[in-house]
Amino acid sequence: MKPILECQGLSKQYNNTSCALDNLNLTLERGQIVGLLGPNGSGKTTLIKLINDLLTPTCGNVLIDGSRPGVESKKIVSYLPEHTYLDDSMKISELVTYFADFYENFITERAYTMLSDLGIDKNARLKTLSKGTKEKVQLILVMSRDALLYVLDEPIGGVDPAARDYILQTIINNYNENATILLSTHLIQDIENILDRVIFIRQGHLALNATVDEIRMEQGKSVDTLFREVFRC
Amino acid sequence: MPWNLDDSRPIYLQLMEKIQQDIISGTYRPGAKLPSVRELALDAAVNPNTMQKALSELERSGLVYSQRTSGRFITEDESMLKQLKTELAARHIREFFEKMEQLGFPQEETLALVQETVKEES
Numbered sequence: 001m002k003p004i005l006e007c008q009g010l011s012k013q014y015n016n017t018s019c020a021l022d023n024l025n026l027t028l029e030r031g032q033i034v035g036l037l038g039p040n041g042s043g044k045t046t047l048i049k050l051i052n053d054l055l056t057p058t059c060g061n062v063l064i065d066g067s068r069p070g071v072e073s074k075k076i077v078s079y080l081p082e083h084t085y086l087d088d089s090m091k092i093s094e095l096v097t098y099f100a101d102f103y104e105n106f107i108t109e110r111a112y113t114m115l116s117d118l119g120i121d122k123n124a125r126l127k128t129l130s131k132g133t134k135e136k137v138q139l140i141l142v143m144s145r146d147a148l149l150y151v152l153d154e155p156i157g158g159v160d161p162a163a164r165d166y167i168l169q170t171i172i173n174n175y176n177e178n179a180t181i182l183l184s185t186h187l188i189q190d191i192e193n194i195l196d197r198v199i200f201i202r203q204g205h206l207a208l209n210a211t212v213d214e215i216r217m218e219q220g221k222s223v224d225t226l227f228r229e230v231f232r233c
Numbered sequence: 234m235p236w237n238l239d240d241s242r243p244i245y246l247q248l249m250e251k252i253q254q255d256i257i258s259g260t261y262r263p264g265a266k267l268p269s270v271r272e273l274a275l276d277a278a279v280n281p282n283t284m285q286k287a288l289s290e291l292e293r294s295g296l297v298y299s300q301r302t303s304g305r306f307i308t309e310d311e312s313m314l315k316q317l318k319t320e321l322a323a324r325h326i327r328e329f330f331e332k333m334e335q336l337g338f339p340q341e342e343t344l345a346l347v348q349e350t351v352k353e354e355s
Contacts, residue, residue: 196282
């Protein structure tokens, strides 16, 4: 089986002076939860946007399940962007229907279970909800798809610690053995135990690609501690 | 409640230790069925693959065995359980002596202190 994600010499230049991503080579296997870590401006969101066909590489390739990003890849990739794109005058129930219409692999029942577990009123309009609750709704919609690759850009940044625990549980519970989750975050300590692998990127380069337990075994320290050391300002 | 894991040692090792502890303390009886990988992973709040690895290692050591379709069970081999108990006790004792040495007590003094404490408490 082909790897779910492959980046070959992937580069993205926004202007002539600097590279947001510089010759990145990376392969992600199926059935893993992967943390994409790096300081602000290191290229995390650029990589995520390239995977989701929102940017075109300056050179190199992104392959999802062996093919370039496009209509087919969007069927199997479930993407949580950094900023919301939903129409905030819609009711939650309307958003659920909207997603169910849009994606064949959307599981309506799963979405309603999570909404009720988190006490979110399905009749409320998105714009009446707090910032954190809006983030929860978006994440629920994204996790309710039966995708092969979930790409989550800062999924737990704005939610309270209790809901964060629930969301991490949901990730453990819902993800199947063939699916891969790639998530970017600064809250390393909170998610470290649910990751298989971490990828550090620095100034558009791959700085580290190792499993959490390899890091602990070889360095005798947590990923969080290692991150603070590697990226000390 | 997530399991209490420290952040410097490999997670799968700590999961193995916790399950060993639960076997010795009787949370899981000899011959009892273990919860599924996913249930254990959820309970511990860890990655299911890491839990899988911990269970495979326990299986390799013989403490746990799997039956194709019905899941994983704790061994009923009493001598193996006894050996595990002895090993865990030895580990705790070593750690204790190391800590006492860091406080500046040689082994004989530590032993004397232990005896004193036992006397006081009885």
